[in-house]
Amino acid sequence: MEPNIFRYIWMHTKREQILIVCIVLVSMIPYYLALDLPKQIVNRPIQGMGFDGAGSTQPFLDLALNLPFIGEVRFFDGIELERVPLLFALSLTFLGLVIINGLFKFFVNVRKGLLGERLLRRTRYELVDRILRFPPQRFRQAKSGEMASLVKDEIEPLGGFAADAFTQPAMLGGQALTAMAFIFVQHFWLGVLAAAMAGVQVAIIPRMRRRLIVLGRERQLTARELAGRVAEIVDGIQTIHSNDATNWERADIVSRLGRIFRIRYDIYQWKFLVKFLNNFIAQLTPFLFYSIGGYLTIQGKLDVGQLIAVINAYKELPGPLKELIDWDLARQDMQVKYEQVIEQFEAEGLVDPARHDIDAQIPPDSIGPLAMHRLSVRNDLGTTLLDDISLQVDRGETLAVIGESSGGAPLVGDVMAGLIAPSQGRILLGQHDLAQLPERVTGRAIGYTGPAIHLLGGTVMENVTYALKRRPGAAHAEELPQGHFDREWRLKEARLAGNPIFEKDSDWIDYDAIQPAVTDNDIMGSIYEVLEVVGLHGDIMTFAVHQTVTPEFAAMIAPDILEMRRKLRERLAERDLVSAILPFEPDRYNSEATIGENLLFGIPTERQASIVAIVRHPFFREALISTGLLPRLFDLGRSFAQVTLDLFGGMADNPDLLQWLTYMTPEELPEFEQIVARTATGGMERASNSDRVRLVRLSMSYIEPKYRFGLLDDELRDLLVAGRKTLDDDMPADLRDNLQPYDPTVYMERATIMDNILFGKVNRRMGRSEDRIAECVKSVLRDAMTGNRELRDRIMGLGLAYDIGAGGRRLNLLQRQRLALARTLLRKSDYYVFNEPLSGVDPVFQERMIGDILAFLAHQPEPAGVVWVLANPVLAHHFVRKAEFSRGRLVQADDSGKRDVNKNLGDFQVAST
Numbered sequence: 001m002e003p004n005i006f007r008y009i010w011m012h013t014k015r016e017q018i019l020i021v022c023i024v025l026v027s028m029i030p031y032y033l034a035l036d037l038p039k040q041i042v043n044r045p046i047q048g049m050g051f052d053g054a055g056s057t058q059p060f061l062d063l064a065l066n067l068p069f070i071g072e073v074r075f076f077d078g079i080e081l082e083r084v085p086l087l088f089a090l091s092l093t094f095l096g097l098v099i100i101n102g103l104f105k106f107f108v109n110v111r112k113g114l115l116g117e118r119l120l121r122r123t124r125y126e127l128v129d130r131i132l133r134f135p136p137q138r139f140r141q142a143k144s145g146e147m148a149s150l151v152k153d154e155i156e157p158l159g160g161f162a163a164d165a166f167t168q169p170a171m172l173g174g175q176a177l178t179a180m181a182f183i184f185v186q187h188f189w190l191g192v193l194a195a196a197m198a199g200v201q202v203a204i205i206p207r208m209r210r211r212l213i214v215l216g217r218e219r220q221l222t223a224r225e226l227a228g229r230v231a232e233i234v235d236g237i238q239t240i241h242s243n244d245a246t247n248w249e250r251a252d253i254v255s256r257l258g259r260i261f262r263i264r265y266d267i268y269q270w271k272f273l274v275k276f277l278n279n280f281i282a283q284l285t286p287f288l289f290y291s292i293g294g295y296l297t298i299q300g301k302l303d304v305g306q307l308i309a310v311i312n313a314y315k316e317l318p319g320p321l322k323e324l325i326d327w328d329l330a331r332q333d334m335q336v337k338y339e340q341v342i343e344q345f346e347a348e349g350l351v352d353p354a355r356h357d358i359d360a361q362i363p364p365d366s367i368g369p370l371a372m373h374r375l376s377v378r379n380d381l382g383t384t385l386l387d388d389i390s391l392q393v394d395r396g397e398t399l400a401v402i403g404e405s406s407g408g409a410p411l412v413g414d415v416m417a418g419l420i421a422p423s424q425g426r427i428l429l430g431q432h433d434l435a436q437l438p439e440r441v442t443g444r445a446i447g448y449t450g451p452a453i454h455l456l457g458g459t460v461m462e463n464v465t466y467a468l469k470r471r472p473g474a475a476h477a478e479e480l481p482q483g484h485f486d487r488e489w490r491l492k493e494a495r496l497a498g499n500p501i502f503e504k505d506s507d508w509i510d511y512d513a514i515q516p517a518v519t520d521n522d523i524m525g526s527i528y529e530v531l532e533v534v535g536l537h538g539d540i541m542t543f544a545v546h547q548t549v550t551p552e553f554a555a556m557i558a559p560d561i562l563e564m565r566r567k568l569r570e571r572l573a574e575r576d577l578v579s580a581i582l583p584f585e586p587d588r589y590n591s592e593a594t595i596g597e598n599l600l601f602g603i604p605t606e607r608q609a610s611i612v613a614i615v616r617h618p619f620f621r622e623a624l625i626s627t628g629l630l631p632r633l634f635d636l637g638r639s640f641a642q643v644t645l646d647l648f649g650g651m652a653d654n655p656d657l658l659q660w661l662t663y664m665t666p667e668e669l670p671e672f673e674q675i676v677a678r679t680a681t682g683g684m685e686r687a688s689n690s691d692r693v694r695l696v697r698l699s700m701s702y703i704e705p706k707y708r709f710g711l712l713d714d715e716l717r718d719l720l721v722a723g724r725k726t727l728d729d730d731m732p733a734d735l736r737d738n739l740q741p742y743d744p745t746v747y748m749e750r751a752t753i754m755d756n757i758l759f760g761k762v763n764r765r766m767g768r769s770e771d772r773i774a775e776c777v778k779s780v781l782r783d784a785m786t787g788n789r790e791l792r793d794r795i796m797g798l799g800l801a802y803d804i805g806a807g808g809r810r811l812n813l814l815q816r817q818r819l820a821l822a823r824t825l826l827r828k829s830d831y832y833v834f835n836e837p838l839s840g841v842d843p844v845f846q847e848r849m850i851g852d853i854l855a856f857l858a859h860q861p862e863p864a865g866v867v868w869v870l871a872n873p874v875l876a877h878h879f880v881r882k883a884e885f886s887r888g889r890l891v892q893a894d895d896s897g898k899r900d901v902n903k904n905l906g907d908f909q910v911a912s913t
Contacts, residue, residue, distance in 0.1 A: 001126065001345065005158075005338040009165045012122060012498065016115045017166045020108055024171045027104035032178050034097040037090060045087035057082050060089050108171065112163035120159030121497040127151050127341070133351040136420050137380070144235075149227040150341050154220065161334045168327045172320040212274070212329065215267045217336050222260045229256065349421075358471060358500075360438030367430050367445045369394040370416060370831045370865060375425030377411060385411055387888045389425075395830055398854060398866040400876040403885035410451070412885065413835025413869040417448040440470075444513065447829035447864075449837040453820045455808035460540065461800035463808070463819055464527060467827040469508035515828040515860060524793045527800070530826045533856045535849065536818040541781055542774070544799035545754040553794070558747035560784060560791050561756050565744070567780050568757055577776065580769045583760035584742040586724075589717040592761030595633070596700030598717075601724045602741040603750050613738050615697050623730065627723040630696070634684040636711050637695030640702055641672045643709050649673065663701035672698075705764050753798075757781075814841060821849075825856065831865040832857065839871055850878050 002008040010017065043049045050058050059078030081089055128151060134142070233240065233249055240246055354360065371392035377385045386408050393399045403409035414420045418427060418434045427434040429445060447467070455463050491501055511518050514526050531537040549557070572578050582590050589598055597603075600614065614620055624630035641664075648661055649669060664672065675694060679687045687695075704712040728741070740748055748756055757777055762769050785792035808816045821837055834853075838846045850868070857864055868879065876882045884892040 001130075001342045003339060003342065005161075005335050006165060008338075009119065009162045013115050013119055013162060016111065020111050020115070020167045021170045023104065023108055023111075024167060027101065027108070027171075028178050030097050030100045030104070032181075034094065034101060035178070037094045037097065041087065041090045041094065045083050045090065048083065051083050055082065058086055060086055061093075108167065112167055116159035116161075116163030118493070118497045119162040120155070121493075121499065123155055123158055124151055125497070125499050127155065127345050129353075130345045130347075130350065132356065133353065134347050135349040135351065137349075138347045144231055146224055146228040146231070147344070148231075149224055150344055153227075154224065154337060155341050157330075157334060158338065161330055164327060164330070169324065172324045172327065211270050212267060212333075215263055215270065216333050217340075219260065219263045219267065220337060220340065222256065222263060226253075226256050226260065229253070355438045357438060358440070360440040362441055363430070363432060363437070365430060367441070367830050368865070369428075369430070370446070370867075371428045372412075372415065372422075373426050373428055375415065375422045375427065377415060377420060378423040385888050386415065386422075389890055391416075391883060391890065391893075393831065393865045393867055395865045396863045397881065398879040399868070400879035400882040401867060401869040401885065402873040402876055402882055403891075405871070407886040408888040409869050409885045410835055412883075413448075413450065413833050413867065416831075416867055417446055417450075417833045417835070418442055419448070419450075443470075444827075445830045447824040447827060447832045448835070449820050449824045449833075450835040451837065451839045453808070453816045455804060455811075455816060455819065457804075457806040459801050459803055460543070460819065461797075463804065464530075464800070464822050464826060465509055465523075467823050468510050468513055470510045470513070472503045472506035472508055513828045515826060517828075517861070522789070524796050525789070527822075527826065528792065528796055530822050530856075533825060533852050534818040534821045535852075536815065536822055538778055539815055539818075540796065540799035540802075541778055542799075543802035544795050545757065545777065545781070546752050547798055547802075548750060548752050549798065551749055554747055554749050557753075557791065557794055560788070561747055561753060562745070564757050564780050564784050565759050567783070568776060571776050571780055572773075575772075575776070577766075577772060580763050580766050580773055581758055581760040582763050583744075586742075587721065589721050590761055591705055592703065592763060594700060595636075595702050595712070595720060599629075599700070599720050599724055600727065600739055602739040603748050605738055605740055605750055612697070614735055615693060615700070617735055619730070619732055619735060620727075623723065623726050624696075627719060627726055629719055629723045631682070631684045632716055632719065633696045633699040634687070634692060635681050636702060636716070637697070637699035638676060638679055638681060639711050640698055640707075640709065641676050641695065643711075645669065645673055645676060663698070753795075817841065821853070825853065828860075829864055831867070834866070834868045836869050836871050843872055843874070846872065847875060850875055854878055 002011060044051075044058060050056075057080040060081045061076060062078030063075040064072050131147065229252065240249055369392050372389050375389045376387050379385055389412070391399075391412070401409050401412050411420065415422065415427060421435060429437060429442070432441075434442060456466060487503070491503070494501055509523070511521070511523065514523060516526050516529055518526055528537060531540055569578075572580060582592050584590060584593075584601070586601065604614075621630065624633065644661070644664060672694070675691050679691055679695070684692060702709075702711060704710075731739075740746075740750065742748070742759075744759055754777065757780070758773070762773050764770075766772075781795065785795060804810050804819075808819065811819065817838055821834075824832065824834075838849060841849075854866065857866060866879075870876060873884075881893065883890055
């Protein structure tokens, strides 16, 4: 990147800069006229200069210009006006000039802002583009937090400075020179005085501010280091807690914050000292004008209008001078920041941009075999990690790479995938050097999954199709006019900012690269098959069935879900698990449901809002009183709160234990402590209405088999069932809208899909009931989706829309590993490199997973070559060939693993020097 900030700005914004500077120069004309007009108003109509008597007139808008060697050139003789009309005419002219000057400033500032934001957008893109082009070894030194801070925060001032780089000195310098010239025109010696004071101000203040630049540089560096350190804490939070290092981390942060505080305190002291001196010099000149100018006016050598004009003109002078000084400081500071930023983004061996070209040429000859030829790898210290390796794999062959982690085996996977550049030798793809091929070729030819799993913050669908997003699709044919205008505006601005013309919202998926091949645009079918191979389809269905859906979506799936509800009952009967679910029955208390669910016998139409509306309604209170339930629920709620306080009351600083408190938030604990103190068992009548409502609402969350506090007896259960009937018979219409009653023939809109299929509660008293029921539900779902593509796509779509969180943190390790494998398998590749993708997983599971993946790849129309780096050598029997590494050298290569000729994988040639 260009190291000089002015050349960089000029290189990308010169046309816009020239336009703005020209407009600024034109704006100096009305600016000068606005300075001169107050003198005319004071001298002519106010003091009467030139008006000899009643009826006297003077010309208004007389336009003439005195030119050297030519004399006076008159453009317009003006309009003769009397004294009062001339006063109003000049005043209105002054107002017009104020508006014109304001419009000039408005236009210039808007254009400056647009220019700056475009350049900032360009710069940020260039920095991220350079990150994408960094050689692999550069990332060993880079800290993600610091890089993000550089792109987001430290380059932010460039946008504002780019707008002012050329325009600001032109505007401020023009205003200052115009004001100074006007003062000289009024009185030469007052002009000399103003120029001398301005010179002192310009000479002293910038020198004093150099110290601020040094301090600002230190502040920038320490703040960046702090951002990197905070990122390290976030990334290593588990290690910190497991090693009891939280207080050491606090001490480190305190030390860094102390250093930043000291630097910033020095900046404040020095900055306000400079400001004090600047303001003093700025106010000293008016003192001289009042004293000296007043003396000259008394002596008759200066009229009052001229003195007022000089003072007004000088009032306009300190502002531009101060801003010019600020601009000069910003220039020096921005140059330092800019150099620091681009220094972090300079790296040897940056990838040629042509390799990332979306339209890069694909070699016409065959891609293969994938081979390492006399390849060696050394680290930054010169230690040899791989030594003189030659290894080859053809399409249709499978190779197991085994050996100790320190022996170089995992490194082989990264090298063959092109993630680590060799120190000597080459990686070949057919007759081509892998390092010279564009990513359009290597990214399609080689699929890679390693131990370091990178997932995007977003949905499962976005992650599983990530490897297919290669080129933006065409714009929608039926685009609305407003959408078309917005899209064209976005593309135009991207072009002006030097960004590539890519539309993120387009369909980027390469459907021809999907594996298995897509038929009739059935991408869901391919995704479903791949998820089955890696064993993630069950998790996706779990994500789906534990969601509530919109009423529109519910209407589409309701018949299928109701049929599944019936099939589940049959499946449970076949497996002798009927009692594993306690269904909702009108005349029976469901012991696994809450008191609220049993009493209301329905599901709220708006979750908690509906429950609150029902509990607060006068009818509900009267119904509870008439059935005798109100005092019982009040006492149960108070006892429930008391037991909860006894268990969790002293654990406000222990979030790990408070996570089990699901019916009450930690913030509510002090509130219920006060309520319990104000009330007593059997004292409902003496309790306030708000306390009564809170305790009754709390009692609605109680489940005896779950909490086992012994607060619910058979008598209360019978009362609740009786109260259910009373509520159902007499509930007013406005409350019925807040509740959807349980009905085995109706889909419950506010319940999850799982709850709709179950239509009841899982009986916790049966061993492993939840696991057994979940297995039955999945089997019913799978059967229902078989042959029903529409239902399958809807259910899968729900599961694939599950948000996995930043970096996939809402998934466990095994789910993240499976998702990474699914992402790789979904795209068609000539070669697959699996570099210990299942590290830390049970060997039995690895055995099954490897077998399933190899079988899946072998049954594709064009079987790919597979290189699998194994942490467990026992699993090498799945592969046709194996290569063993030790101390960075290939020590053994044979075909003892060959065992299944039906796979038609061919022979594998391996050679080692």
